[in-house]
Amino acid sequence: MKWKKGMAVLTAAACLAGCLAGCSGSGSDSGSKESSKEESTEIKDITWMYAQMSGMIPEDLQKVEDALNEITEEKIQVHVNLNPVSFADYQNQISLIMASQEKMDIITTAGSNIWSALLSQRQLTPLNDLLDEYGADIKDTVPEDYFRGTTVNGNIYAVTTNGTKSDNYNIVLRKDLVDKYDLQDEVEKIKASDSILDMDENFEILEGIFQVIKENEPEMEILFPWGSNMGINYDQLSDRLGVMMYDGEDIENLFASEEYKKLCETIYGWARDGYIMKDAATTTESAGSLMKSGRLFAYTLSSGRGNYIDPGAANGYEAYCVNLRKPSISNNSITLFANCIPTTTTEPEAAMKFLNLLYSDADVVNLMAYGVKGEHYVEKEDGWIAYPDGVDASNSKYPGDQTYMYGNAFLLADHETYTTQSAEEGKAYDAGAYITNCMGFNYSSDEIKNEVAACSAVLNEFRTGLEMGAMDPATELPAFLKKLEKSGINVIIEEKQKQLDEWKETLKE
Numbered sequence: 001m002k003w004k005k006g007m008a009v010l011t012a013a014a015c016l017a018g019c020l021a022g023c024s025g026s027g028s029d030s031g032s033k034e035s036s037k038e039e040s041t042e043i044k045d046i047t048w049m050y051a052q053m054s055g056m057i058p059e060d061l062q063k064v065e066d067a068l069n070e071i072t073e074e075k076i077q078v079h080v081n082l083n084p085v086s087f088a089d090y091q092n093q094i095s096l097i098m099a100s101q102e103k104m105d106i107i108t109t110a111g112s113n114i115w116s117a118l119l120s121q122r123q124l125t126p127l128n129d130l131l132d133e134y135g136a137d138i139k140d141t142v143p144e145d146y147f148r149g150t151t152v153n154g155n156i157y158a159v160t161t162n163g164t165k166s167d168n169y170n171i172v173l174r175k176d177l178v179d180k181y182d183l184q185d186e187v188e189k190i191k192a193s194d195s196i197l198d199m200d201e202n203f204e205i206l207e208g209i210f211q212v213i214k215e216n217e218p219e220m221e222i223l224f225p226w227g228s229n230m231g232i233n234y235d236q237l238s239d240r241l242g243v244m245m246y247d248g249e250d251i252e253n254l255f256a257s258e259e260y261k262k263l264c265e266t267i268y269g270w271a272r273d274g275y276i277m278k279d280a281a282t283t284t285e286s287a288g289s290l291m292k293s294g295r296l297f298a299y300t301l302s303s304g305r306g307n308y309i310d311p312g313a314a315n316g317y318e319a320y321c322v323n324l325r326k327p328s329i330s331n332n333s334i335t336l337f338a339n340c341i342p343t344t345t346t347e348p349e350a351a352m353k354f355l356n357l358l359y360s361d362a363d364v365v366n367l368m369a370y371g372v373k374g375e376h377y378v379e380k381e382d383g384w385i386a387y388p389d390g391v392d393a394s395n396s397k398y399p400g401d402q403t404y405m406y407g408n409a410f411l412l413a414d415h416e417t418y419t420t421q422s423a424e425e426g427k428a429y430d431a432g433a434y435i436t437n438c439m440g441f442n443y444s445s446d447e448i449k450n451e452v453a454a455c456s457a458v459l460n461e462f463r464t465g466l467e468m469g470a471m472d473p474a475t476e477l478p479a480f481l482k483k484l485e486k487s488g489i490n491v492i493i494e495e496k497q498k499q500l501d502e503w504k505e506t507l508k509e
Contacts, residue, residue, distance in 0.1 A: 044350035045079045047103060049094070051110035052084040053402050054314070055286075060371065060397035067372050071364055076353040088284060090114070097344065098123050104344045105351040108337060108405060109158070115150075115335040116238040118342065119157060120445055125341040126155040130352040135159075137360035141408055148440030149334030158338035162359060163409030164426035165334065166327035166433040168192065169231055171206065172310060173298045174291065175318040177220075181212050192323035196231030196259050196266075202324060203266060210275040213297050221277040224299040225267055225468060226287035232259040235330040235436040237443060241455050242493040244438045244500075246328055251497045253489060256481055264466045264473035271469025281468040292316030300324070314401050316394070328434035331441065337404055358407025366413055368406040371398035377415065386416045393417060443499045451488030458483045 058064070065082045072078045083104075085093045090110055097104050098121070109115045118124050131139055142162050150158040171190075178187055186205050193199050210222050233246040234254060242251040254260055270276050277283070277296065287299035292315055301321070310319040339358070341351045357364045370377045370385065376398045377385045393399045403412055410423040445452045462480040465471035
């Protein structure tokens with residue numbers, strides 16, 4: 001990775017400024033030394049905006065913020081204002097803040113659509129020089145290849161959160177019901193496939209499980225297909241309007257693929273059999289909250305982990321989490337959760353200093369993830385941590401239910417409620433993942449804004465209904481494709497392919 005080095009110019013400018021100050025007629029340098037000392041200890045004030053995925057802002061947020069600032073003010077002379085926003089409102093709130101130019105120093109993406117929107121609207125600060133000057137620990141910690149996913153025209157615009165980055169597709173099944181009806185052996189038969197086209201056996205197994213639960217738990221909703229494109233391995237390239245399949249080299253129309261057709265037909269068949277949650281296409285509730293309420297047996301989930309037992313912190317129920325698709329790492333994996341410094345910042349240097357702590361200081365990372373030691377969690381004799389007696393995820397005033405959000409997840413202590421794999425296991429899992437053929441390719445939609453807007457509207461009209469089983473693919477998928485073509489999907493694919501070819505040429509230089 002080639003890092004921009006602009007410090008020579010900055011150093012020369014600083015020297016020139018110093019010479020001019022020395023000739024200002026002050027007659028003494030004692031005042032300037034005193035001023036310099038004051039500047040070095042001045043506390044800079046920054047605001048950090050991130051998504052609260054559960055929707056509930058923790059009751060003890062202020063306690064965590066106070067404890068955080070005891071660390072940051074002493075170590076880097078930065079005061080951090082935490083600004084978590086409910087995930088349901090997150091993208092809209094970011095848009096409002098950027099439109100009003102309200103001060104915001106760090107934004108953590110929660111979805112590649114947020115990254116692509118900020119990038120396309122030129123609302124992100126290039127980080128190269130800031131990383132060189134204040135982000136040494138970030139550069140030492142985050143793999144070089146991951147920076148390619150947030151680099152455009154040589155400028156780095158975000159730092160991905162460090163942790164397991166593999167994207168696969170899992171199904172989460174309530175363990176108590178699987179065990180109650182002796183379905184463990186069936187769950188163990190499910191094997192990760194390369195493609196949805198190879199999943200017939202898995203689908204037969206799942207249908208058998210769904211049937212047993214439906215017959216014995218008639219009031220239970222069976223499956224919420226949360227997320228999209230189950231089992232299809234591709235790089236969505238920001239907007240899914242022209243994608244790169246993992247076995248391909250060129251841009252394709254995902255929605256015209258055999259993989260997508262099979263997805264829609266499978267989900268629609270399950271819906272007709274009564275296995276898909278009735279209002280899956282319209283609900284605003286998350287899959288975890290639906291399961292926690294006791295109404296839902298299973299949901300699908302994009303995840304960067306292998307098969308494991310989910311302890312139930314977010315779901316309310318212990319659950320089997322089973323891989324359906326082999327893991328892969330795409331541009332989306334990198335930009336899904338990444339830290340940006342927006343153009344609305346007033347303290348970019350302080351923001352980068354704080355980000356550097358998020359990737360290097362275990363006390364900071366564990367505080368943000370788990371709360372205050374002794375109050376929100378306690379250390380156990382085996383080295384793990386746990387909730388204090390009488391406290392669990394449901395009544396904690398700072399539940400640690402989004403450990404993937406705060407910088408370097410590999411620095412986190414093992415929590416008996418949340419830890420499903422060690423850092424070493426996570427890194428090994430990533431090492432076996434497919435890597436997209438276009439890692440680092442970020443396209444510009446400047447020349448095709450009208451087509452992107454028109455096709456995005458078509459996606460909004462059809463995708464959810466098709467992928468949640470509410471639309472019959474026999475009639476609606478052809479209508480979807482026809483409307484996409486009329487709106488300019490082929491123009492978008494052609495432009496993306498052109499930019500991809502140009503990008504490939506730059507790699508040869």
